[in-house]
Amino acid sequence: MATSEGLEALSGLRGALERSSTAERVADALRERIIDGALAPGARLSEEALGQALGVSRNTLREAFRLLGHERLLVHRFNRGVFVAEPELADVVDLYRVRRALELDAVRRADRAPQGAVARVGAAVEEGEAAAGRGDWWGVGTANMRFHQALAALADSPRTDEVVRRLLAELRLVFHAMAAPRDFHVPYVALNRRIHRLLEEGRLEEAAQELSDYFDVAERQLVEAFSEGAQG
Amino acid sequence: MATSEGLEALSGLRGALERSSTAERVADALRERIIDGALAPGARLSEEALGQALGVSRNTLREAFRLLGHERLLVHRFNRGVFVAEPELADVVDLYRVRRALELDAVRRADRAPQGAVARVGAAVEEGEAAAGRGDWWGVGTANMRFHQALAALADSPRTDEVVRRLLAELRLVFHAMAAPRDFHVPYVALNRRIHRLLEEGRLEEAAQELSDYFDVAERQLVEAFSEGAQG
DNA sequence: GATCGGTGAATTGTTCAACAATCCCCATGA
DNA sequence: TCATGGGGATTGTTGAACAATTCACCGATC
Structure with missing residues (x-):
């Protein structure tokens, strides 16, 4: 035709x-x-x-x-x-357990990531920086989610994408249930930039290590803030 | 009261x-x-x-x-x-990608697994051996699924359990779509036994390595059998 | 005064029937 | 042979209905 x-x-x-x-x-x-x-x-x-x-x-x-x-x-x-849903402490721990497994795996195999995947990580970083510059803390949170979604996408796996998307959506619920969500995300903007740079340079194991440290810190912080914020 | x-x-x-x-x-x-x-x-x-x-x-x-x-x-x-659903080749690859990330992570942290979790892995091994002894190939497949479900349970994570359960159910669909599913599972009974023994001895990294090799072999075998079995 | 039990309104679980929208097959015609 | 256009079958969605269950309330009892 x-x-x-x-x-x-x-x-x-x-x-x-x-x-x-x-x-x-x-x-x-x-x-x-x-x-x-x-x-x-x-x-x-x-x-x-x-x-x-x-x-x-x-x-x-x-x-x-x-x-x-x-x-x-x-x-x-x-x-x-x-x-x-009302996430509990156990849910926070569990969410981070699965994120750790999937996101770290994705970062470690970033050399086989599809075209433009690393660039999308960078775009999320910039979005976060812009929001932080405006003092838009909710925008920073959104950009942060997009950053981690982009990290997961490095695995080039539809199922990983879907699972991580669900985990991150659930995590946003946790933010509502905890005390002082306002300034939770902002400190991580710089770290995201660092991770992205390492990815661009192909230093995957270092990037994974940074990410792993981030998980440790963020989870602990979240657990603490959550215990204070929730009744109990 | x-x-x-x-x-x-x-x-x-x-x-x-x-x-x-x-x-x-x-x-x-x-x-x-x-x-x-x-x-x-x-x-x-x-x-x-x-x-x-x-x-x-x-x-x-x-x-x-x-x-x-x-x-x-x-x-x-x-x-x-x-x-x-009719799984395609890309689905097989994707299923193994996610399984690799989650099951390997679970095995590596088996030292923190809940009470009795390793024993449940052993129970699945024995179930597989019994089925193999009867020549019940479908039973071997079922026991194999239960084995990997038990491996995932080492992570002590409800969300991991749920995701892996879904992945394994989907994998059973793949078996129907491929050629000669009959003798796919049987060779792995011995490997499962070996992995369980390593787990019992606390040699987690070796267990993870065995499991990783298994993923490589099984995925390749599945991809081949699938290409032959499917029209195309 | 606290607990127990029952009554009844409100809400969910499930079914049924209907109609609009859409797809798919097939006959028609060029 | 290929496009066109019905027409039947199936899904998408609604609205109403009824059974089953929960929950709050209120009195009765110890």
Whole structure:
């Protein structure tokens, strides 16, 4: 056919064309509200009220709940409803355990990373620096998440990407549950820059070591802040 | 109150008491059928037909579909229905990439593993040896999965357990898609025994090395068998 | 005064029926 | 042979209905 040439140029539009279900869009909206704190940990989500507010039926809303439940952002208590998850201390430790395994592995094999993957790490670093310059602490947190997502992407593994994305979303819940999340992220901007530089220079083992130290420090800090912030 | 003492002894019953929803039970039933091959990769699951066969409504069935979709056992194509996933070569490689990261990490920190975790690895080894003795190749495969699940459990991390469980379930799909799955697992029974022995002796780095070699060999073998078995 | 038990409203779990939107097959026509 | 366009089948979504369960309230009992 005459139009066959240049067809591959349209392949980028595939994602945009894929219609998504109502349930998925509802899940996206809810995820946003949960992550930015509009829906606080522990809050109960009434099927009737929320469905009416969002203009969707209860069945559709329940599908969305299921999606977010599998991301551990919501917990589903049988016959009792769904609630925004309330991470505990054990969850913080567990999140870091898995992140350690996956992100460190990704960094160590960064030499086999796909084209442009390291550059995306750098972009996240700059985003963080810019936000820090503006004094936008929430923006710094977002950039930080993107930084670690980019680190995970070095593994060139869709499943790693997905798992890490879930872990990081859950981690944002932890920030809401702890005391003084405001200045948690800012100190790490410089470290991110250092890690990125090491990656660019191919000094992977050193980068992994820096990252490992970061995990130690951040986890300890988080555990402490969390113990203070939570009741108990 | 007089009954407060010894209450914590009952906490183990919590799981057993939790009633499960119909959707979850349906998902369990379907998962079993998918894993044991009764529902072949690529098969389409009609909402109407399956709902009638299982005696549940379409809505409930759709909830079950969503659950299995997140385990990557089903793929949901919008407006087209759900199908049993058909893993490709890239999926095999990706599965092993993540398994490598998580299982190796778990083995390396086995010294901090919970009480009895190493023993459960041993139990899986013996289960495999028994099945091999009976010539029950499918049983050997099941024991092998349990072996690796037990390895992952050394990390003492609920999220690791869950991710690995999903990865292994998906891997069983790969076995159905490849040629000659019959004698794939049997050769590894002896290796499992060796790894368990190293774990018992606390020689963790050696155990990790054996496991790493296993991943190399198994992945290559699987990739080859898969290329032959699949059309292409 | 604290505990126990029951009543009832509110919410969830599940089903059913309906309709719109979409896909896929197939016949039609050039 | 290939494009075109129905038409049937299936999914997406809604709304209503009913059973099952939870929870808060309130009185009864010791």
